[in-house]
Amino acid sequence: MSGAANYIELCAVGDVTQDTPYKANMDGTDLAVFQLDDQYYVTEDLCTHGPGSLCEGYVDGDEVECPFHQGKFNIKTGVATSAPCTDPLTVWTVIVQNGKIFIDPASARKATP
Amino acid sequence: MSQTSAGAVIQSVLDDVQIAALADGIVIIGAGQAGGRAAEALRRQGFAGAITLVGDEDELPYERPSLSKEMLHDAEKEAITWVQKPEFYAANDIKVLTGTRAVAIDRTARNVRLGNGETLHYGALIIATGARVRHLDLPGATSENCYYIRTLADSRALRDRLVAGRRVVVIGAGFIGLEAAAAGVKRGCDVTVIEIGPQPLGRVVPEQIGAWYQSLHASHGVKFLFNAGLVKFHNEGNVVIVETKAGEMIPADTVIVGIGVIPNAEIAAEAGLAVERGIIVDEFGLTADPHIFAAGDVARHFNPIFNKHILLESWQNAQNQAIAIAKNIATPAGAAPYAELPWFWSDQYDVNLQMFGLSEPGADTVIRGNPETKSWMLLQLKDNRIICAIGMNTARDLRPARDLINMGATLNPEELADTNVPLANIMRREKRDRAAAA
Numbered sequence: 001m002s003g004a005a006n007y008i009e010l011c012a013v014g015d016v017t018q019d020t021p022y023k024a025n026m027d028g029t030d031l032a033v034f035q036l037d038d039q040y041y042v043t044e045d046l047c048t049h050g051p052g053s054l055c056e057g058y059v060d061g062d063e064v065e066c067p068f069h070q071g072k073f074n075i076k077t078g079v080a081t082s083a084p085c086t087d088p089l090t091v092w093t094v095i096v097q098n099g100k101i102f103i104d105p106a107s108a109r110k111a112t113p
Numbered sequence: 114m115s116q117t118s119a120g121a122v123i124q125s126v127l128d129d130v131q132i133a134a135l136a137d138g139i140v141i142i143g144a145g146q147a148g149g150r151a152a153e154a155l156r157r158q159g160f161a162g163a164i165t166l167v168g169d170e171d172e173l174p175y176e177r178p179s180l181s182k183e184m185l186h187d188a189e190k191e192a193i194t195w196v197q198k199p200e201f202y203a204a205n206d207i208k209v210l211t212g213t214r215a216v217a218i219d220r221t222a223r224n225v226r227l228g229n230g231e232t233l234h235y236g237a238l239i240i241a242t243g244a245r246v247r248h249l250d251l252p253g254a255t256s257e258n259c260y261y262i263r264t265l266a267d268s269r270a271l272r273d274r275l276v277a278g279r280r281v282v283v284i285g286a287g288f289i290g291l292e293a294a295a296a297g298v299k300r301g302c303d304v305t306v307i308e309i310g311p312q313p314l315g316r317v318v319p320e321q322i323g324a325w326y327q328s329l330h331a332s333h334g335v336k337f338l339f340n341a342g343l344v345k346f347h348n349e350g351n352v353v354i355v356e357t358k359a360g361e362m363i364p365a366d367t368v369i370v371g372i373g374v375i376p377n378a379e380i381a382a383e384a385g386l387a388v389e390r391g392i393i394v395d396e397f398g399l400t401a402d403p404h405i406f407a408a409g410d411v412a413r414h415f416n417p418i419f420n421k422h423i424l425l426e427s428w429q430n431a432q433n434q435a436i437a438i439a440k441n442i443a444t445p446a447g448a449a450p451y452a453e454l455p456w457f458w459s460d461q462y463d464v465n466l467q468m469f470g471l472s473e474p475g476a477d478t479v480i481r482g483n484p485e486t487k488s489w490m491l492l493q494l495k496d497n498r499i500i501c502a503i504g505m506n507t508a509r510d511l512r513p514a515r516d517l518i519n520m521g522a523t524l525n526p527e528e529l530a531d532t533n534v535p536l537a538n539i540m541r542r543e544k545r546d547r548a549a550a551a
Contacts, residue, residue: 019537020509050194058512058537067508069428070456083150083432084176084196 007095007102014099016040021064023055026105030055031092033101034075036062040094041075042103048080048087079111088112126397126441126448134404135162137236139442140225142215142380144168146176146428147241147409147435149196154436156205158443164207165233167225169214172265173199178428180268181289181371182460185275185296193265215242218384220402237442240381240392240400240407241435244374244426249284253346258353259370262289274367277301282355282365286313286337288459290371291326295461297369298333305336305363307355312339318472322491322503325484326461333462338363374426376411389413391424396450398438406442408435417452418519419471429456454515463487467508469515470501479529482507497523513540520547 010024010033022033023045030045032054043064045054052068059065063072063081071085078089093107139155141148144166152166152174168174174196183192202209214228224232246261248254260271271293275281281297283290286308297304306313313330314323327337338357346368347354355363378388386400387393391413398406398414407414409431413424430453437451459466464487472493482489490511493501498521502514513536517524522543528534 019535056509058509065512067512083436084194 006106007104010042010101010103012100013040013096016101019059021055021057021059023053026103031103032064033094034059034064036075040096040101042092042094042101043073043075043078043089044091047071047073047085048089049085054089077111078109126399127445128403131237131403132445134223134236135160135442137223137234138163138165139237139239140233140235141166141239141241142168142225143241143243143377143409143411144170144174144209144211145241145243145409146174146196146431147243148239149174150432151239151241151408151435151439152207153197153201153205154439155443156207158440160439160443162236166202166207166209167213167215167227167233168209168211169228170264170266171212173197173202173209173211175265176428177263178458180265181262181292182296184265184268185272185293186299188272188275188300191269215380218380218405220384220405223404236404238405239435239438239442240405240411241409241431242377242380242411243431244376244410246370247373247375249343249370249372251343251345253348253353254368254370258346258348259368261370262293263374271367271369275300275302279303279366280364281305281367281369282307282353282363283369283371284343284355285371285373286310286339287316287371287373288314290369291330291461292459293369293371294330294335295333298330298335298462302367304334305338305365306330307338307341307343307357307363309342310339313337318468318503319474319478319491319493321478321480321484322466325505329462329464329487374410376413376424378411381405381407381411389422393422396452397441397448398434398451406438408438414451417450418454423455423471425455427455427457429453454519456515464505465508466503466505467511468501468503469511470499470518472501472503476500477526479526481510481530482532492529494524494526494529497526499524499529510536513537516540517543520544 011022016022016033016035024031032043032045034041047066049071052066054064056067057064065072072082078091088111090110092103095102176194179192215225217226226232246263279302281302281304283294283306286306294304312323313326342358344356353365376391378392381392382388392407394407394412394414396415410426413422415422434451441448457468476493479492488506490504490507499518504511
C-alpha cells in the first residue's frame with residue numbers, strides 16, 4: 001500500500017449527518033458522502049438515470065432515493081434497487097482519519113448490474 | 114381469495130386457466146413508458162414466454178416528461194430518456210413492433226388485429242395505449258397552426274419554432290402549458306398564456322399554488338389572459354391572430370395548445386370492456402376479462418388508498434402501475450394490489466414542484482416556509498392528517514410527507530409550519546410511536 005499520500009480528502013466527519021449527505025468534489029466529479037450509523041460511504045453524486053443529485057436525496061435505511069425520480073440505490077454497494085434506475089453507482093473505499101473523510105481514488109468500483 | 118387492503122399480499126390474482134393461457138405469450142399494446150416498463154418487468158420477474166410490444170410511434174419506448182421541458186429548452190440537444198437501450202429488447206427476447214397500430218381485440222379467440230392486417234394471439238393482453246391530446250375545436254385552428262406536446266415528433270417540431278423574439282401564444286394554463294411557456298421564455302420568445310379559467314393550474318392544485326405560479330411566470334415576462342374564451346383563429350400569412358370572446362386580438366408566430374388529453378380506450382370499449390374515461394381495472398390492474406389488463410394513462414384503476422377508481426396521467430403511474438401488473442402476471446403467487454400514493458413533479462424556470470397525494474378543495478392549509486421565496490411547501494390537512502403535500506424546491510424535506518400521508522398520522526399544524534423541525538424528524542417520531550404502541 002502506497003500510504004495516505006494518495007488519499008483524497010473530501011470533508012470533515014461533522015459535515016455529514018444521517019439525513020444530509022455531503023456533496024464533495026474530486027477532479028470535477030461530484031461525490032456523495034453518506035453516514036449510516038457510525039460508518040461513512042462514498043458514491044458518485046449524479047444519479048445514473050437522470051440529472052438528480054443524490055446528496056439532495058432521501059436516505060432510508062441503507063438506501064438513498066433520488067430526489068428527481070425516486071429511483072433508489074444501495075449506499076454501501078452502489079447497486080440500483082428500484083426503478084427507473086438500473087445502472088449501478090461507482091463507489092469508493094472510505095478512510096476516516098483525525099475527523100476527516102478520505103477516499104482512495106484507486107478503490108473506485110462498480111457492481112455488475 | 115383476495116383481500117384488497119393496501120400492500121396486502123394475496124395468494125394469486127390469476128386462476129389456473131389464466132396461468133395456463135400464459136403459454137400463448139403476452140401481448141402489450143402501447144409502446145410508451147407503461148408498455149416498455151411492463152415488458153421489462155415481465156422478464157425481470159422471470160416470465161419466459163413470448164412478449165410482443167406493439168406501438169404506433171416510430172420510436173422505442175421513452176419517457177414523456179422531458180417533451181415539455183428539456184426537449185424544448187435547446188434547439189440542438191435532444192434530451193430523451195429511453196426506457197431501455199435499443200439492444201435491451203433483442204437481448205431479452207422482447208419483440209417490438211414500432212409504427213404499428215393495434216386496431217381491434219377479439220376476446221373470444223384472444224387475438225389482437227393490427228393495422229397491417231396481421232393478428233397476434235395472446236395468453237394475456239396488457240393495454241397500455243396511453244392518451245392523445247385533446248384538439249382545439251375552433252374555426253381557423255388546424256393541425257398546421259396548432260402545436261401540441263405529446264410525442265417526440267411533436268416536441269421536435271415545436272422546438273424548432275421557439276426562436277428568440279417570436280411571439281408564442283400558449284392556450285391552456287395547466288402544467289404542460291406552463292412548462293411550455295417557461296421553455297418559450299428560456300428560448301427568448303415573447304409568451305402569452307390564454308386560459309379559459311380564472312387562474313393557472315385550476316383543476317389540480319390549490320388556488321394559492323396557481324397564483325404563485327402566475328407571479329413566477331409574470332416575473333419572467335409572461336402575459337396572461339384569464340377567463341378568456343376563444344372565438345376563432347385568423348390566419349394571416351405565417352401569423353395567427355387569436356380572437357377572444359372579449360374581443361382581444363392576440364398575434365402569434367406559434368400557437369401551443371395544452372388543453373388536456375383523452376385516454377386511448379376505444380379499442381377496449383369496442384371489445385366490450387367497461388370504459389368510463391379510461392379502462393376500468395381492479396386493484397390488480399385486471400379488467401372484467403380475465404386475460405386483459407390495462408396500465409398507465411389509459412387505465413382507471415381501483416386504488417385501495419382512496420377506495421375508488423382513479424385515472425392518473427403521470428410518470429409514476431405509467432412506470433409503477435405497469436411494473437405492478439407485470440409482477441402479478443409473472444409471479445401470480447405473490448400478487449399484490451397496486452396501491453401507491455400519487456406523486457407528480459413539474460419543472461418551470463428554477464423551480465421544481467413535487468406533489469404527494471391528491472389535492473382537495475376545502476381542506477385545511479398549512480404553509481411551511483416563506484412563499485415570498487422559491488422554496489416553500491403547502492400541506493393540505495383534513496382532521497389534522499396530511500392528505501396532500503406540495504413543495505417548491507423542497508424535495509428532501511417534502512419526501513417524508515409521503516410516509517406521513519400513508520400512515521394517516523394525526524399531527525400538530527403548528528409543528529408542521531415550523532421549518533426548524535424537519536418533516537423527517539416528525540415522520541421518525543410517528544413511526545417510533547407506532548412501533549411502541551404495537
